[in-house]
Amino acid sequence: MSTNPESAPPRTLWTSLTSWLDVRAGLANYDASKIDNVDWMRVIPFIGMHLACVAVLFVGVSPIAAGMAIGMYVIRMFAITGFYHRYFSHRSFKTSRAGQFVFALLGASAVQRGPIWWAAHHRHHHAFSDTEHDVHSPVQRSFLWSHMGWFLSRRHFQPDLSRVRDLLKFPELKLLDRFDILVPIVLAVGLFGLGALLEHAAPNLHTDRWQMLVWGFFVSTVVTYHATYTINSLCHRFGKRRYETSDDSRNNLWLALLTFGEGWHNNHHHYPVSTRQGFYWWEIDLTYYGLRVLALFGIVWDLKPVPREVRDARTRRSPAH
């Protein structure tokens, strides 16, 4: 390992791009061991998703198309935080096997791969948060790396399955993980078909198949992407630390509003098994409210609370850090 740029190995296009994704490694002290190979099979579709959003300039907009984009954001952000995160990653409440499968399908529609992949990486994050082993720490590596570089590298295509043995017991989840692209394709085709139907059935809505596809799928997905990623990048950098956790997680109201409660990230790192992440009534946690509604209908149950002594633990903790 060398910190002298002059003795660094010659760069290829590959390493140049990855070092851009990892600005610190690229500019400050070039460290070849920290340069991960870009996985073009992930990067090209990822760039394509963003480029497809430019099509809004050509397809125009209508209230129904904009409403669909917002609606798809709400459903899929809730599926990511409520199901992929609070259910599959932390098992903070219970549901039936059928409910679990529906939750997995909804989560997969956000185009963030399958529930097993997502949960495995997330459990790894909690085990090594902000240490050198953390896959997406903005403390250890660059903002861009923590935001999106980490999952575009070959190294993180395969998760550590030893962390998700409980999920591997379900063949339907393994199947969904194996063919994680199917659900997004069905969603995109479905939105396109809905737009075609509306063109003929409700011409006064002034929408069409391309608007529904571009706004309902591409724009909504890309916004959901970056809102989700802020929790890995910004929420370990900006906000308040109520608890002296061993990582650098923060509580951030704005990110909590954007991500339906995930912005109470310091709370969450302090006590990850709780269903709610806003620990006080004034800490708005839309996902928790949604899960409470699902519990009223008996769809989920055994939501894990935050014990009062855990919530108040900061008063007894050492102020040193």
Ligand SMILES: [Zn+2]
């Ligand atoms: Zn975190």
Ligand SMILES: [Zn+2]
């Ligand atoms: Zn978590």
